[in-house]
Amino acid sequence: MNYENKIILAPMVRIGTLPMRLLALKYGADIVYTEELIDWKFLRSKRRFNDILNTVDYVDQTDGTIVFRTCEEEKKKVVLQLGTCDEARALKVAKLVEHDVAAIDINMGCPKEFSIKGGMGVALLSKPDKAYQILKTLVDNLSIPVTCKIRILKTPEATLELVNKLVSSGIKAIAVHGRTKDERPQHAVHTDIIHYVADNISIPVIANGGSKEIEKHSDVAIFKEMTGSSSVMLARAAEWNCSIFRKEGLLPMDTVIKDYLKLAVDYDNSPSNTKYCIQNILRDLQETPRGRQFLESQTLEQICSIWDLGGYCLEKQSQFQKMGIQGRWQVCPKQLEPPQKKAKHYNEEDLCDAIQMKVSFIRANFNDLNLPKSRLHAWAGKNGYSLPKYNTQHIEKLFRTIVTFNEKKYTSTFWEKNKKFAEQGAALVCLHHLGIVSEDELIKTGSIIK
Numbered sequence: 284m285n286y287e288n289k290i291i292l293a294p295m296v297r298i299g300t301l302p303m304r305l306l307a308l309k310y311g312a313d314i315v316y317t318e319e320l321i322d323w324k325f326l327r328s329k330r331r332f333n334d335i336l337n338t339v340d341y342v343d344q345t346d347g348t349i350v351f352r353t354c355e356e357e358k359k360k361v362v363l364q365l366g367t368c369d370e371a372r373a374l375k376v377a378k379l380v381e382h383d384v385a386a387i388d389i390n391m392g393c394p395k396e397f398s399i400k401g402g403m404g405v406a407l408l409s410k411p412d413k414a415y416q417i418l419k420t421l422v423d424n425l426s427i428p429v430t431c432k433i434r435i436l437k438t439p440e441a442t443l444e445l446v447n448k449l450v451s452s453g454i455k456a457i458a459v460h461g462r463t464k465d466e467r468p469q470h471a472v473h474t475d476i477i478h479y480v481a482d483n484i485s486i487p488v489i490a491n492g493g494s495k496e497i498e499k500h501s502d503v504a505i506f507k508e509m510t511g512s513s514s515v516m517l518a519r520a521a522e523w524n525c526s527i528f529r530k531e532g533l534l535p536m537d538t539v540i541k542d543y544l545k546l547a548v549d550y551d552n553s554p555s556n557t558k559y560c561i562q563n564i565l566r567d568l569q570e571t572p573r574g575r576q577f578l579e580s581q582t583l584e585q586i587c588s589i590w591d592l593g594g595y596c597l598e599k600q601s602q603f604q605k606m607g608i609q610g611r612w613q614v615c616p617k618q619l620e621p622p623q624k625k626a627k628h629y630n631e632e633d634l635c636d637a638i639q640m641k642v643s644f645i646r647a648n649f650n651d652l653n654l655p656k657s658r659l660h661a662w663a664g665k666n667g668y669s670l671p672k673y674n675t676q677h678i679e680k681l682f683r684t685i686v687t688f689n690e691k692k693y694t695s696t697f698w699e700k701n702k703k704f705a706e707q708g709a710a711l712v713c714l715h716h717l718g719i720v721s722e723d724e725l726i727k728t729g730s731i732i733k
Contacts, residue, residue, distance in 0.1 A: 284359075284385050284428050286456035286487035286514055289313040290503055290528060293458075293491055293518035294364040294390065294432070297559050301338070301352045302546035304361060307521060309542070311500075311528035314360050316516075317351065319390045321403075322367040324350055325376045330383075335608045336550055339383050345680040346700035352550065353383055364388040364432070368402030368413070370420035377421055386428040386455070389417055392491075394434070394464045405434055405464040411448045418452035432458035432491070439479040446480050458489035458516055468494070468519065478511035487513035494519035500530055522563050540564055541590050547583065548592070548599045551608065554583045554646075561586065581650060600648075604726070637685055637692035638716055644699060644707040648728040655710035655720075662719055663688070671713065673706050684709040 292299065292307040292315040299318035307315050328341040328350045341351040353361060363384045367373040377387045390398070391407045391414060398404030407414040414431070421429040431449055436442045446457060459480055461472035472492040481488040490512035497506055497520045507515050520527045525543070526534040534542075540561055547557040561577065568574045573589060580586045587596035644655070651657075663670055671688040681698040682705035693716060695708040711730055714720040 284314070284362075284455070286314075286430075286489060289489075289514040291489060291514060291516040292316055292521055292528075293516045294319055294388070295518055295522060297556060298522050298563065299364075300552065300556055300560075301354065301357075301550050302543060302552050302557070303525065303560055304357055305354075305546050305550075306525050306539075306543050307528055308357060308360060310526050310534075311530060312360075312521075313514075314362060314385075315357060316362045316364050316388060319364050319366045319393060319398075319404075320351055320376075321401075322365060322369065322372040322376050325365075325379065326372060328379075330379065333608075335603055335606045338550065341380070347698075348700060351380070354550070358383065359385050362386045362388050362430070364390050366390050366393070366398060366401070366403045367417060368407065370417045373417050374420050374424055377425055381425055381427055384427065386430060387421060387425065388458070389414075389421070389429070389431040391431050391433045391449075392458070392460050408433060408436065408445065408464065411445055415448055415452050418449060418454055422453035428455040430454050430456045430458065430489075432460065432489075434460045434462055434464050435473055435476045435480075437463060439476045442476055443480055443483055446484055450484055450486055454486065456487040456489055456513070457484075458491050459512075461490065461492040461510070472496070474506075474509040478509070481511040481513070489514045489516045491516040491518065493517075497527070499533060500527060523566065524564065536564060536568075537590065541592060544587050544590060544592050545595070548587065548596045551600075551603060552583075554581065554586065557583060557586060581646075582648065585650070601727075634685070634694065637694045638712065639694050639696050640712045640715065641697050642695040642708050642711045642715075642725065642730050643697045644704045644711060645728065645730060646704065648730070649707075655707045655714055658719065659686075659688070659710045659714055662714075662717070671710070673709065675702050675705055677702070686710055686713050688713050 290313055292304060292312045294316040296318050299316055304315040327345055328343050331340050331342055333340045338352050338354045340349050343350050361384050363380055365373060365376055365387060390404055393404030399406045418429060418431060431454060436445060449457060459477050461474055461477045462470055477490050490506060490510035493506040497503055497517065503515050517527060524533055524539055526539050562569060565574055569578055577589055584593055584596045587593050660670055668689055671686045674685045676683040680700060682702045683698050684705040685692050685694045686709040693709055693713040695712050697708060699705040699708055711720060715725060
């Protein structure tokens with residue numbers, strides 16, 4: 284991968300997921316970074332090819348959620364940024380993804396408390412030998428480039444001394460955020476220190492931290508000259524309007540949101556992550572009538588409807604469900620490593636006389652007015668029955684509930700990622716056997732699994 288004269292999407296927590304990375308590439312970004320992904324979370328995942336979305340999914344084996352999703356379109360341009368403090372774990376992760384990404388970057392610039400307490404991010408800047416060892420281990424054992432992203436130290440000389448140590452590991456480029464670990468976006472970026480580093484090392488320097496200076500595409504070249512860097516990495520400027528990457532100029536906010544939403548739908552992005560990304564585009568406009576309507580939305584279809592894409596979303600989701608996609612990959616206790624044989628808080632005999640169906644609860648396909656538990660409780664009250672009782676099984680981060688109603692037990696064989704979802708799934712099974720929810724409705728909400 285070439286790091287000269289590039290404009291790059293920076294790693295941003297919860298922003299740098301697949302739809303935003305693809306949008307940045309569509310608008311003209313040369314390289315895109317993932318959000319920081321933590322090594323231990325990656326190591327409990329398994330690689331699976333998603334033949335419905337044509338993506339590679341790394342699936343958390345404790346709850347079936349997606350740790351990292353990528354696709355062929357970005358393969359030669361995506362850099363996986365890893366949060367780590369251990370060279371052995373870092374190498375295991377890098378080996379897992381080596382053939383799915385273009386490069387690996389080690390995060391040494393995150394000032395968040397979570398990273399620092401874990402010995403990651405800026406904590407590595409005070410342990411140059413450890414930082415060097417992580418990079419050296421990766422460089423010596425990978426077939427793809429290795430880079431790192433740092434923050435500056437208090438003086439140009441101290442920063443350069445650290446950088447020289449890191450460069451000696453054999454990394455191909457280094458991204459330098461022009462603020463110290465204690466400075467925040469409201470503080471001025473130290474372009475002079477980035478320039479000093481760029482003037483004195485032999486590998487490409489990627490300048491970061493100039494979102495206050497960069498309001499349009501032409502400003503990128505100015506910032507590049509100010510820092511003497513090889514390339515420029517954009518964070519907040521891209522987060523607020525991803526069309527900053529367009530040489531032709533910025534697009535209207537609504538156009539950017541629509542383009543992003545289509546990708547979010549096409550790649551089955553979670554409603555919560557989609558909503559978070561749009562919130563960062565809307566910013567102050569969340570207080571407008573449309574903004575408040577957006578904040579009240581819960582499903583992907585509801586979000587899309589605000590920008591006249593509700594029909595598109597509904598059609599795509601129906602297509603995916605008919606092809607067999609669910610809200611997440613299914614993980615059973617026997618797949619856990621090491622395998623778990625006994626669940627907590629339940630007796631095996633409870634299952635013997637329970638009515639079972641393979642039903643999943645996909646929160647995105649239900650609103651607050653039609654939640655299964657609410658419907659079951661309302662029906663019970665209306666018809667004079669005692670309210671149902673829920674007993675939840677729990678193994679690691681997997682949950683399964685047995686609901687007892689009118690002296691009968693009901694459960695789904697689908698293990699959910701939290702207790703609330705497991706209860707909703709059991710309620711769905713009960714509602715179906717009571718004739719309140721038809722099979723067509725289960726199919727429509729993507730709940731029934733063939």
